[in-house]
């Protein structure tokens with residue numbers, strides 16, 4: 612399929628980049644990206660992926676838009692309060708770019724549905740807010756050999772890393788097991804500066820786009836951390852030895868998905 | 880001796896352990912921090928026995944659970 616004149620105009624700032632070009636823009640049009648969590652991270656990521664012309668965007672979230680979400684979840688508006696987040700996100704993405712097909716999944720991710728959710732997608736963004744979901748998404752992506760972007764934000768800090776099968780450590784290589792419920796604060800308990808979702812969620816979209824068009828180096832084997840109070844970025848090299856990992860190692864002990872106890876962070 | 884902690888050069892006493900460094904650095908939620916020395920993981924059960932050497936580079940990696 613050739614681009615229309617309107618599409619050439621819409622994507623002209625991409626097409627002019629030698630790392631993207633018409634070829635890369637076509638790859639974006641043919642790509643499928645799943646965003647799990649339509650919140651602080653997922654909202655800005657979804658906006659940029661839709662604007663970028665990613666052909667198919669899946670968005671999974673069980674919640675409805677709440678007044679307390681609007682301080683950072685920029686894909687939702689005041690009039691969307693009470694609406695399923697996936698519906699609100701879909702409407703905004705389609706309004707930005709009619710080229711994009713948005714699939715909505717109004718559900719929590721669980722060991723029962725996660726493999727089915729990710730199976731048709733090329734790249735997955737973890738925009739969830741709790742450790743059970745983060746470990747579940749990691750393990751499922753390792754098992755299904757899917758690349759994904761992990762991210763977390765809290766207070767004035769954020770972090771992200773990218774997993775690509777066979778190209779470095781997974782989230783579990785680094786963090787082993789979820790901390791006990793309430794041992795480590797989540798953003799509802801601790802708060803988060805709204806723009807942090809924009810900073811880190813946009814970088815997740817950046818990694819997805821780079822992966823799809825094949826540009827530059829991904830955050831595989833690194834954890835990128837950001838401290839907004841100090842305005843300090845650090846790209847921390849992760850150990851490259853994945854042999855002993857319980858899920859991506861040579862002799863995995865985790866061969867079935869685990870539903871850990873859900874932490875109290877329903878975000879309402 | 881001189882080591883690097885989270886990218887910052889520091890002078891610390893010889894023979895310091897990972898556990899002692901965690902205390903000195905006021906690491907938040909020390910029970911749940913991931914530690915690497917020279918880009919290798921330190922087993923979480925062995926912080927008290929792991930001795931840091933001159934020139935080592937230590938990183939603390941933290942759980943960050945928020946997102947929505």
Ligand SMILES: [Zn+2]
Pocket residue numbers: 780781782783784785853856857858859860
């Ligand atoms: Zn692993």
